[in-house]
Amino acid sequence: MPSYAKDPRHIKLTAVLVPLLRRTCPEGGGGFGGSYELRLSAEEVDELGGLDLIRSAMRKAARELGWTKVQTYGSSGGPVTVAGVTDEREIPEPYASVVHQSNMDRQREAMAAVSRALQDGKTRAAPNSVYLKTQEFRAALAEAGEGRLRP
Structure with missing residues (x-):
């Protein structure tokens, strides 16, 4: 894989991603348990700059937050490309219980959004959903002055 260290797109993406990744860490969780996924058009x-560059920027942003063990993933093809990063570090106590509770709360929120949609027929995005994270990413990128991406 080529080095993207000096590529201006990589540098800008990394700068945009750091605060977005930081916000995915549960409050009181010591900076552990973060993850971020994007679904973007081709x-x-x-x-x-391509899926490899995006994944590389995600790894670098994660390292800047001290995530020493991460998993990145990506898949392209069809109308949507998926890219993501997950903090895979072992979570020490007392943070483990906070991160676990946060994950459970997120799942409950997602299930509640689905339940409400089934009841009233109105589609809505769950808090912390990939849809909202992707919109947040697009807005942050636009604010940073990155090209023609949709806000």
């Missing part, structure tokens, strides 16, 4: 991925 056009957006091309504008950003």
Whole structure:
């Protein structure tokens, strides 16, 4: 894999991703338990420099937050490209219980959003959903002055 260290797109993506990744860590969780996933169009991925560059920027942003053990993933093809990063470090006590509770709360929120949609027929995004994270990413990138991406 080529080095993207000096690529201006990589540098900008990393700078945009650091605060977004930081916000995914549960409050009171010591900076552990974060994860971030994006679903972008093929056009957006091309504008950003490709899936490999996006994954590399995610790894670098995670390292800047002290995530020493991460998993990145990505898949392209079809109308949507998926890219993500997850903090895989072992979570020490007392943070483990906070992170576990936060994960359970997120799952409950997602299930509640689905339940409400089934009841009233109105589609809505769950808090912390990939849809909202992708919109947040697009907005942060636009604010940073990155090209023609949709806000």
